[in-house]
Amino acid sequence: MVAADEIKEGDVLLELEDVHMTFGKVQALIGVNLKIRKGEIHSVIGPNGAGKTVMMNCINGLYQPQQGNIHFKNQRINHLKPYERADLGMARTFQKVEVFGGLTVLDNIRLGRHVHFRSGILSGAAYLGKTKREEIEHRTFIEEQIIDLLEIQHIRSKPVGMLPYGLQKRVELGRALALEPELLILDEPLAGLNLEEVEDMARFILDVNQEMHWRVTCLLVEHDMGVVMDLSDRVFVLNFGYMIMDGKPEDVQNNPEVIKAYLGEEDLYATRA
Amino acid sequence: MSTTWLPCSVYHQNYAQDHAWWQTNFIKGKMLVLFLVLFVGIPLYADSYWLSVCNSVGYTVLGALGVQLLIGFCGQVTLGHAAFLAVGAYTSTLMILEFPWPQFLLDWGLAYPISILVAALVSGVWCVIFGLPSAKVKGFYLILTTMAAQFITVDFLITQYISQIGGRGQAFSLPPGTIKFGPWVIDNDLKVYYLMIVLVTLSCVVMINLLRSRVGRAWVAIRDNDISAEVMGINVVKYKLLAFFVAGFIGGVAGAFWISNLAAISPEHFPWFWSLWLVGVILIGGVGSIHGTVFGSIFMVVVMEVLQLLIMYLMDMGFAWAEPLFMDFLFVKEAAFGLAICAFMIFEPNGLAYRWWQIKNYFNLWPFSY
Numbered sequence: 001m002v003a004a005d006e007i008k009e010g011d012v013l014l015e016l017e018d019v020h021m022t023f024g025k026v027q028a029l030i031g032v033n034l035k036i037r038k039g040e041i042h043s044v045i046g047p048n049g050a051g052k053t054v055m056m057n058c059i060n061g062l063y064q065p066q067q068g069n070i071h072f073k074n075q076r077i078n079h080l081k082p083y084e085r086a087d088l089g090m091a092r093t094f095q096k097v098e099v100f101g102g103l104t105v106l107d108n109i110r111l112g113r114h115v116h117f118r119s120g121i122l123s124g125a126a127y128l129g130k131t132k133r134e135e136i137e138h139r140t141f142i143e144e145q146i147i148d149l150l151e152i153q154h155i156r157s158k159p160v161g162m163l164p165y166g167l168q169k170r171v172e173l174g175r176a177l178a179l180e181p182e183l184l185i186l187d188e189p190l191a192g193l194n195l196e197e198v199e200d201m202a203r204f205i206l207d208v209n210q211e212m213h214w215r216v217t218c219l220l221v222e223h224d225m226g227v228v229m230d231l232s233d234r235v236f237v238l239n240f241g242y243m244i245m246d247g248k249p250e251d252v253q254n255n256p257e258v259i260k261a262y263l264g265e266e267d268l269y270a271t272r273a
Numbered sequence: 274m275s276t277t278w279l280p281c282s283v284y285h286q287n288y289a290q291d292h293a294w295w296q297t298n299f300i301k302g303k304m305l306v307l308f309l310v311l312f313v314g315i316p317l318y319a320d321s322y323w324l325s326v327c328n329s330v331g332y333t334v335l336g337a338l339g340v341q342l343l344i345g346f347c348g349q350v351t352l353g354h355a356a357f358l359a360v361g362a363y364t365s366t367l368m369i370l371e372f373p374w375p376q377f378l379l380d381w382g383l384a385y386p387i388s389i390l391v392a393a394l395v396s397g398v399w400c401v402i403f404g405l406p407s408a409k410v411k412g413f414y415l416i417l418t419t420m421a422a423q424f425i426t427v428d429f430l431i432t433q434y435i436s437q438i439g440g441r442g443q444a445f446s447l448p449p450g451t452i453k454f455g456p457w458v459i460d461n462d463l464k465v466y467y468l469m470i471v472l473v474t475l476s477c478v479v480m481i482n483l484l485r486s487r488v489g490r491a492w493v494a495i496r497d498n499d500i501s502a503e504v505m506g507i508n509v510v511k512y513k514l515l516a517f518f519v520a521g522f523i524g525g526v527a528g529a530f531w532i533s534n535l536a537a538i539s540p541e542h543f544p545w546f547w548s549l550w551l552v553g554v555i556l557i558g559g560v561g562s563i564h565g566t567v568f569g570s571i572f573m574v575v576v577m578e579v580l581q582l583l584i585m586y587l588m589d590m591g592f593a594w595a596e597p598l599f600m601d602f603l604f605v606k607e608a609a610f611g612l613a614i615c616a617f618m619i620f621e622p623n624g625l626a627y628r629w630w631q632i633k634n635y636f637n638l639w640p641f642s643y
Contacts, residue, residue: 086506100497115506117487124486
């Protein structure tokens with residue numbers, strides 16, 4: 001087991017401390033420790049059923065771990081509901097796209113900015129001055145920062161439910177970005193995409209991670225090893241609830257335990273050409 | 274790139290134009306004509322009978338808007354909405370009859386307007402109470418908890434207790450002249466019509482505005498996917514209850530409005546069937562659309578009236594079998610309602626609003642359909 005090295009305390013954005021999560025007799029997470037530093041892309045890999053999504057749900061607040069602490073921005077957030085964690089600056093995308101099918105692309109992204117809107121029910125009902133100004137302000141942000149970045153100008157006013165899967169994934173990313181998160185949890189953003197879409201998505205992830213005004217810390221769950229090894233600053237390997245290791249991509253690639261968990265060398269290196 | 278269809282050579286240059294209600298001159302003209310017809314045309318040319326039909330349509334719209342909000346926009350199936358109409362109607366009536374109004378408020382004709390507002394608030398709060406189970410239960414199960422609202426409110430509380438207040442017996446009758454809105458005493462169909470059209474317009478404006486701002490988007494998000502709504506920062510329970518409040522509020526307005534037309538109210542005006550009827554209205558009009566609510570209300574009320582006229586016509590023609598149908602028109606109405614729902618579910622499950630959209634689209638592109 002390789003401990004997370006050379007971490008300065010002030011840099012830690014998210015910290016999982018000895019997190020246990022069980023469903024009846026199934027132990028999904030057993031004493032997981034994880035530190036994510038500001039500005040890095042931290043990947044989580046592991047075989048199917050390893051508990052990766054459970055871990056994301058714990059971080060996100062959809063599940064409450066039975067034991068252990070979760071700290072976000074030096075604040076213990078175990079008791080916070082998902083919407084309160086969103087308020088703190090945590091956004092996520094889902095493995096199976098969970099967009100709002102009946103809303104247009106634009107409204108989906110607007111919805112991502114929910115925590116930044118201020119108008120309540122009365123000012124919304126009147127739709128005068130304040131609400132109107134606010135809507136235009138946020139529209140400008142969405143158009144200039146998100147729609148432009150993700151190259152979805154042509155589908156802005158289409159209902160998301162009618163779009164192909166690859167674009168839905170992109171809209172979901174846009175919606176998460178609209179929250180202007182500090183931590184972006186990406187649960188298999190590349191699953192089910194074709195090669196071109198994978199390349200686009202990888203580029204978007206790098207963009208939001210590295211561009212000065214975004215600088216979003218990403219927590220990436222992914223099966224595509226090529227992409228994981230190329231993008232990640234650190235990789236965390238999970239195997240049926242246990243952490244195998246947490247380290248640099250090259251160390252992970254050479255760790256015999258990791259290779260065993262993935263059932264042999266071929267599987268680990270079976271990446272897209 | 275607006276959701277509204279723009280003709281050639283019409284472009285938006287700023288976001289305000291794109292967020293506007295009426296985005297082209299054609300639409301502005303169309304809406305102006307609509308308002309002229311509603312506020313001038315119908316009052317001028319419709320006789321008392323058709324005015325009362327219009328008033329029924331307006332009442333149905335007000336009632337169904339709340340159901341549309343809950344089912345169509347927030348995804349919370351409700352089958353007890355008549356209860357909140359009843360709460361509105363009874364609150365307003367009791368306030369007019371029992372509240373010790375200062376004389377100047379009566380003179381200024383503010384008693385009824387204030388009672389409408391209070392009725393709406395009381396009804397909204399009552400609706401929130403019955404919306405509380407929605408924090409835990411979803412979909413099919415919510416139907417049963419909202420039905421409880423109907424039975425507890427109308428069949429139990431109102432029939433057994435509220436109706437006994439003042440010892441008037443079952444029905445509360447409102448003496449002539451008590452329904453006074455400012456300087457106008459609401460005593461004929463025309464005045465009721467004006468009150469109705471103002472309330473319907475206001476409610477629709479509020480609903481449409483809410484739906485294009487933060488609160489409405491949160492509702493639709495909860496309808497489409499409540500888990501990701503919560504993850505995106507929406508307090509799901511709070512917004513569900515807010516939806517129940519607004520639905521109850523508009524329901525309360527509907528009930529309080531309707532007493533101006535009835536002159537006497539009793540629990541029989543708010544049967545469980547009326548809750549079901551309102552759901553039928555939005556199914557036929559189109560779930561998830563405001564104008565669908567209006568189309569559905571017009572369709573349901575006018576079809577029933579036409580059916581009644583048809584039976585009367587057949588009676589006049591000398592068909593003896595039409596007479597029992599006329600006597601039992603209530604049952605004919607229920608059967609027709611059932612048939613209409615079946616027909617719409619099979620042939621036009623998206624409702625009249627979708628048909629309207631198709632027609633508009635056809636003419637937008639006319640004469641070439643591409």
